[in-house]
Amino acid sequence: MRVGDLSKLADMSGLVVPDASESTNLLPIEPRPVRRPFGLTCLFALSFLGLNGPACAGVPPDPVQAVGQDFAIAVGVTARISQTDLVVHFDSVVNDSRCPSDVQCITAGDATVAVTAASEGAAARRYELHTDDGAREATHGKFRLSLIGLKPLPTSTRPVPESAYVLTLRVSQP
Secondary structure: OOHHHHHHHHHHHOOOOOOHHHOOOOOOOOOOOOOOOHHHHHHHHHHHHOOOHHHHHOOOOOOEEOOOOEEEEEOOOEEEEOOOOOEEEEEEEEEEOOOOOOOOOOOOOOEEEEEEEEEOOEEEEEEEEEOOOOOOEEEEOOEEEEEEEEEOOOOOOOOOOHHHOEEEEEEEOO
16 A cells, blocks of 8 residues: 555545655554444443443343333342332353254253242242243242243353343232
């Protein structure tokens, strides 16, 4: 690339390029756009501010949810159910053997999540809920916990990091 070409390129991109006559040690550098994935930028910004990663996924920490409404909750986050004394904590993903999103399977597979529920009417208790048709629900005192979904799906080439899981849950009163 010639110096004249570099000047034209700099004019198009808005960069300031010193005149070649000012220096004899000038190397042509082609400007390249910097692409930063939003999730990574969000993670760095939130880490700097001392906040946690689930906020990048759109899941606010310690959300307040309504009875009978589906809500998303990230691993390690506690949800308070409004107008009740119930709190639900998404402890972990115990097992994820669901069919990878990039593979065609005969069965959908199953994932098991652990949640802890606590209320004044019942002692704190850990429940394991499944994504298959089995134990999708648990009863805690006067509340029913229903697993609606778990995202993301795994792929065949890489497992899902636990911090990336988001559980969709519904709390109802039977």
